[in-house]
Amino acid sequence: MTLTPLNIVLFGVVALLGVGLYGLLITRNLIKVVMVLQILIKAVILALVLAGKLGGNTGLGQSTAATVIVADTIVAVVGLALAVQVRRRFGTLDVPKISTLRG
Amino acid sequence: MESIQYGLFMLGAIFCAYRAIVAKRILTATIYLACISALTSAVLYLLGAAQVAVMELSVGAGLVTVLLVYALSVVGDDAMDPASVIPKPLAFALVGLTAVVFGAMAYPVIPAYFERGSLTLAVSLWQTRVLDVWIQIALIFSGVLGVLGLLSEKVPGKKEEVES
Numbered sequence: 001m002t003l004t005p006l007n008i009v010l011f012g013v014v015a016l017l018g019v020g021l022y023g024l025l026i027t028r029n030l031i032k033v034v035m036v037l038q039i040l041i042k043a044v045i046l047a048l049v050l051a052g053k054l055g056g057n058t059g060l061g062q063s064t065a066a067t068v069i070v071a072d073t074i075v076a077v078v079g080l081a082l083a084v085q086v087r088r089r090f091g092t093l094d095v096p097k098i099s100t101l102r103g
Numbered sequence: 104m105e106s107i108q109y110g111l112f113m114l115g116a117i118f119c120a121y122r123a124i125v126a127k128r129i130l131t132a133t134i135y136l137a138c139i140s141a142l143t144s145a146v147l148y149l150l151g152a153a154q155v156a157v158m159e160l161s162v163g164a165g166l167v168t169v170l171l172v173y174a175l176s177v178v179g180d181d182a183m184d185p186a187s188v189i190p191k192p193l194a195f196a197l198v199g200l201t202a203v204v205f206g207a208m209a210y211p212v213i214p215a216y217f218e219r220g221s222l223t224l225a226v227s228l229w230q231t232r233v234l235d236v237w238i239q240i241a242l243i244f245s246g247v248l249g250v251l252g253l254l255s256e257k258v259p260g261k262k263e264e265v266e267s
Contacts (some may be wrong), residue, residue: 005109009146010209012113016120018202023124025194026187031129031174035136038167039120042143045159049152059227062152063235066228069158070239074246076167080174081250087178096188 009050016043030083030093034076041072109149116142133171140164154224 020040027033045065052061087093116139123135140163147156187194228236 003106003110005105005149007210008106008109008113009150011206012109012117012146014202014206014209015113015117017205018198019117019120019124021201022194022198023120025189025198026191027124028187029129031171031178032124032132035123035129035132035171038136038163039123039139042116042139042159042163045155046143046146046150049147049150049155053150058151059224060231062155062224063228063232065147065152065155066158066224067232067235067239069155069162070243073162073166074242077170077246077250080170084174084177093178 006050006054009046013043013047013050016040016046028095030086030095030098031080033095034079034083037079038072038076041068041075044068045072105149109146112142112145112149116146129175130172133168133175136171137164137168140167152224 016039020036020043023036023039024033027036045068048061048065048068049058050061052058052064055061083093086098090098092098119135119138119142123132123139126132126135140159143163144156144160147153147159
């Protein structure tokens with residue numbers, strides 16, 4: 001097995017996805033959940049550009065990555081705004097506590 | 104030499120991602136997230152996606168970091184990450200299994216790599232995917248409107264008092 005640059009990026013993408021999934025499983029803070037989603041999205045952006053390069057259609061891969069960056073930013077903005085409102089209303093950012101509170 | 108550059112940037116990004124997740128203080132994790140963005144941009148640039156790299160650097164390391172710091176300033180100093188509900192060894196095993204399966208599925212794609220002519224980013228974005236671009240513009244506008252509503256000072260669920 002040779003370590004070409006594309007192999008290295010592929011292993012990096014898999015590792016970033018793994019770290020992101022691990023973070024998603026162990027994180028309880030709402031703001032940190034948004035951050036972990038950002039890590040996962042970065043792995044996806046790299047994977048899209050890599051797939052475009054591998055498939056010979058670099059423009060399509062890059063334009064899809066640009067779309068993902070825009071959608072990811074909106075997700076981050078709305079997620080953070082929701083976290084701020086949840087903190088104001090419930091007084092906590094702990095996901096299990098929020099899910100057990102009513103009203 | 105090129106492989107070393109890719110390896111260093113990817114290892115740095117993975118290390119920062121791990122540190123961002125295990126960091127107790129959210130502000131520290133925010134700094135690590137900005138570092139991941141910068142290192143990802145470097146890898147994107149090396150892959151030949153210079154425009155996407157610039158977007159990622161400006162949005163990921165700039166805008167999102169500023170938003171996170173703003174959110175932390177509103178939330179206050181008690182933004183600490185509590186201990187996990189799921190046992191960490193179980194989470195680690197699950198994620199390791201997923202990563203191994205995903206890697207085994209994706210790795211055979213690499214030998215099929217070949218370079219051939221393709222559309223440029225500008226042609227792909229502004230001609231073949233122009234509808235997507237308009238949808239993105241609408242998405243950004245609706246996102247801004249949503250944030251204006253969500254960040255308002257009015258506490259939800261409380262009725263406004265009528266001044267007599």
